[in-house]
Amino acid sequence: MQTNNLAKTYLLNHSRDELVQFVNSIGIENYRADQLFKGIYHQLLPDFNNLTTLSKELRKKLNDSTTLRTMVLTKTTKSIHDNTTKFLWLLADGLKIESVIIYEGKRTTFCISSQVGCALDCKFCATGKMGFLRNLSPGEIVEQVLLMKERAENPPTNIVFMGMGEPLLNLNKVLKASFLLSDPEGLAFPRKRITISTSGIASGIRKLADSDAPFSLAVSLNAAIEEKRRRIMPVSIKYPLDELKRSIKYYVEKTGKRVTFEYILIAGKNDSKEDADMLVKFTHSFPCKINLIPCNSLDEEYPAPTPSHVKWFSDYVHEKHRTVTVRLRKGWEIQAACGQLYSENNSKKGSKVSFV
Ligand code: SAH
Ligand code: SF4
Numbered sequence: 001m002q003t004n005n006l007a008k009t010y011l012l013n014h015s016r017d018e019l020v021q022f023v024n025s026i027g028i029e030n031y032r033a034d035q036l037f038k039g040i041y042h043q044l045l046p047d048f049n050n051l052t053t054l055s056k057e058l059r060k061k062l063n064d065s066t067t068l069r070t071m072v073l074t075k076t077t078k079s080i081h082d083n084t085t086k087f088l089w090l091l092a093d094g095l096k097i098e099s100v101i102i103y104e105g106k107r108t109t110f111c112i113s114s115q116v117g118c119a120l121d122c123k124f125c126a127t128g129k130m131g132f133l134r135n136l137s138p139g140e141i142v143e144q145v146l147l148m149k150e151r152a153e154n155p156p157t158n159i160v161f162m163g164m165g166e167p168l169l170n171l172n173k174v175l176k177a178s179f180l181l182s183d184p185e186g187l188a189f190p191r192k193r194i195t196i197s198t199s200g201i202a203s204g205i206r207k208l209a210d211s212d213a214p215f216s217l218a219v220s221l222n223a224a225i226e227e228k229r230r231r232i233m234p235v236s237i238k239y240p241l242d243e244l245k246r247s248i249k250y251y252v253e254k255t256g257k258r259v260t261f262e263y264i265l266i267a268g269k270n271d272s273k274e275d276a277d278m279l280v281k282f283t284h285s286f287p288c289k290i291n292l293i294p295c296n297s298l299d300e301e302y303p304a305p306t307p308s309h310v311k312w313f314s315d316y317v318h319e320k321h322r323t324v325t326v327r328l329r330k331g332w333e334i335q336a337a338c339g340q341l342y343s344e345n346n347s348k349k350g351s352k353v354s355f356v
Helices: 016-025 033-043 056-065 124-131 138-151 167-181 202-212 225-233 239-254 273-283 307-319
Strands: 073-079 087-089 096-104 105-110 115-117 132-135 158-161 194-198 214-219 259-267 288-294 323-327
Touching: 016 033, 016 087, 033 214, 073 225, 105 138, 115 167, 115 307, 132 167, 132 202, 158 167, 158 202, 167 202, 194 202, 202 225, 202 239, 239 259, 259 273, 259 307, 273 288, 273 307, 288 307, 307 323
Parallel strands: 105 158, 158 194, 194 214, 214 259, 259 288, 288 323
Antiparallel strands: 073 087, 087 096, 096 105, 115 132
């Protein structure tokens, strides 16, 4: 458990320009900032002890006033089937979050969290059951990637905000972290391979479009019939489907980018022929692809469909000229699959939104 780090400057919160200002403010020459940035992002240094380009005195000065790590790994769980690995991190204030590495052929996806818990209370999602505890800082988002990179079998090919939380309700920090991860002088992670996934916060989608941020967008549609969507995703009460559609249209027109629609399939809830027709209709006017996710069932009220029904749904949507893929279930038995991330946060009760 860390306590003293809270008082120190957390350098992972700093952009490269801010790092220059910071080193200046403590009386270190500007050009040293480049050495620090490389040490942090190329060498993945946990502190400055081994940054031998700096004098001993300077290293001590930095170690005394700054920190590069605020999170402690408390548990690693690995799937014996597919190597999917889930990490449980203890944050400096004692709360916990999870992140996951998914290996799939040549792809290595880092699935990261943007908040501790989530307020949006989607009925099929474990994180929703936690409620919202707090937003993560840019540094805490970046640190998940650095810590996983040290432990991964391969470097990441994709980074997705599909862990805990609703990234568009923590947009500024998510964007700052994404710019840091893609800084050409640092990790230089390809911008298009960072995907921000939203449950459909229409105002956030517009803000994202206006920000000209070069990252990719995924929208968790999950139902294209208003009544059904409201039942499983209360966020649809605040942002109904027509408003969501207008915001996506705005995004597509403003950015010229394609959007990914995620569609969780829950047996008997959103997987009928009518649901498929409405999905095709909703996505009709966008350049997009559809990613079907068989529900990782948390309880019998939200059961997974049979594989043959998933195939039928996928084929039906495909026949209507939509690009569609089915997401493999990865890490199911270790609760690392989509929607299964839930950290016990010392029995703290998170807040949930009420849109009614
Ligand atoms: N809050 C964001 C990102 C985190 S959730 C969002 O909702 O998009 C990441 C993805 O996991 C979403 O597409 C969500 O629909 C999906 N998901 C949540 N619970 C699930 C479950 N039980 N089974 C399968 N997918 C689930
Ligand atoms: Fe939050 Fe996304 Fe889970 Fe919904 S699916 S509760 S928005 S994390």
